[in-house]
Amino acid sequence: MEISNNQLLRFTTAGSVDDGKSTLIGRLLYDSKSIFEDQLESVSVTSAKKGYEGVDLALFTDGLKDEREQGITIDVAYRYFTTPKRKFIIADTPGHIQYTRNMVTGASTANAAVILIDARHGVIEQTKRHSFIASLLNIPHLIVCVNKMDLVEFSEDRFNEIVIQFEEFSSKLLVKDVHYIPISALLGDNVVNKSEHTSWYGGGTLLHTLETLHISSDINKIDARFAVQTVLRPQNDEFRDYRGYAGRVASGIYRTGDEVAVLPSGFTSKIKSINAGEQEVEEAYAPMSISITLEDDIDVSRGDMIVKKKNQPEAEQEFDVMLCWLNNDAAKPRTKYTVMHTSNEQRAMIKDVVYKIDINTYDRDTEDKILAMNDIARVTIRTTHRLMLDSYRDNRNTGSVILIDENTNETVAAGMIV
Incomplete structure (x- = not known):
């Protein structure tokens, strides 16, 4: 399957405290050469102040000053990077149980979730919690990264044990596409580059998996839904009779001449015109921001929804x-x-x-x-x-x-x- 570098994949990372999420993302950015020179210089200086011999990869995602000072990630950190095959947005969510709520924010628009598991500890409560939330949010792909494989001597048996542990409870979830990858974020094994320590593993690296996942649109293209954000009534003579309803198309397609209903009132009309910015267009689709005018002068206000007459929520x-x-x-x-x-x-x-x-x-x-x-x-x-x-x-x-x-x-x- 040919992948265009215009494709955007949003993915979230989740795991328990100290599973190595920030280090993993740092390794992903560093090894894929997605770090700017000034970022690298800043992190190198901070790493030296902390007494590290090399670069502390976790600092590439810990963007807040107090995060760096305390050595913990306390919020959802968004990062962007591009490879020749695809563009990415990463939402790095905290692992502390009291911040599980942040995953709902970070994962709400994700195409995939990267779940980290410490190879020493296996599946724990946070693993189940994050996986359940991913299922609840209808995320189509799970990538289970068994991290810190270097601390269990890259044991194939230990990796297989964790895969079995995960499958025992994930079979109850609605996520069908699950990938398992043995990695060492600290050393870089199977993150961007194939590991020499896991000759028994026949799958791809994390980056290769992210680059080749099938992205299906999460926008409903059948049910037309348009929530009115504001009513436009220009106060100049040229547009004195203009009454437009502005908002963003949530789903579906709207065309000039479509028969529509305004909810909750139930009044019906036809679309007279559609404007995207200053340009009049014949059709609009999600997630375009537009204004719609109707042929009939009916009462429409903020919070109302314009839908197709024969397809209503x-x-x-x-x-x-x-x-x-x-x-x-x-x-x-x-x-x-x-x-x-x-x-x-x-x-x-x-x-x-x-x-x-x-x-x-x-x-x-x-x-x-x-x-x-x-x-x-x-x-x-x-x-x-x-x-x-x-x-x-x-x-x-x-x-x-x-x-x-x-x-x-x-x-x-x-x-x-x-």
Whole structure:
């Protein structure tokens, strides 16, 4: 399969504390010659101050000053690099259990997830948690990197043990495409260059795997969804009669003359014109930012959704989501929040915690109704007005919500509509 270097692959890295995520990304950037000279010079100086004989590869991803000073990664670090075959965006997420919530942010747009496992420790709770989140977020590819193989003498038996451990629980997940690679991020084995220490391994390096993964679009091309962000009413004589509805196409294709419905009112009309910037176009598709005018003068406002007349989402006030709780403070059922869905903002409450997921066993706990930080649960949400919903697996954009604390304005949870 021919790969164009215009293709963009977004991938996230995840693992437990000290599994070597930052070192792995540093090695990937360093060995693929994706480091600028000033970056290399800066990291070399910092490494020398810390007493390292060579370059501390982890510093290539630890971009914040306090991260470097403390020697830990405390947030999602995004990095960009290009090879002759493909462009990449990396989201390096923290391994500490209290930062599991960051993976939801880092992985929300990913095409692949790189899961690191320490060869000495094997599959642990964080491995299962991160893999479950990857499955929940509908990430199509998992790359399991068994790191620190140099500390187990590049043992084939140990590698196979970990593969079996991972497969025992991952068989319950929805991710079908899983790759296993034995690596040493510190020494560079099987990261960019093939290792001489793993002659028993017949697969490709991490970079080769990333370069050859099939990228399928996660944009729903069938269901046309356009959430109105603002109504355009120019105040000059030339455009006095112009009334446009601006926003971004979430999915599907819109064409001039299409019969559409405006939700939640249900009023119908036809598309009169479509503008992309100052240019009028005949059709628009995701993820274009456009303005639409309609043939009929009907009431449309921010948060409304323009859809095809014969293909409409569900309009619901009460619905279930798989929710990841992100906040330090616990949530209880019937607490009031603001829910944000596309450009629609409504007051809402968690009506019920249907069940919580035990990450170790994937058992469902129907008794515990308190959501603590990092908990993943199926909950029922009720809003003051109807929202236009698709399931997350059908449409990432219209199938996701966030909850905001009305008092602090903090984002407290992210949810995928079931």
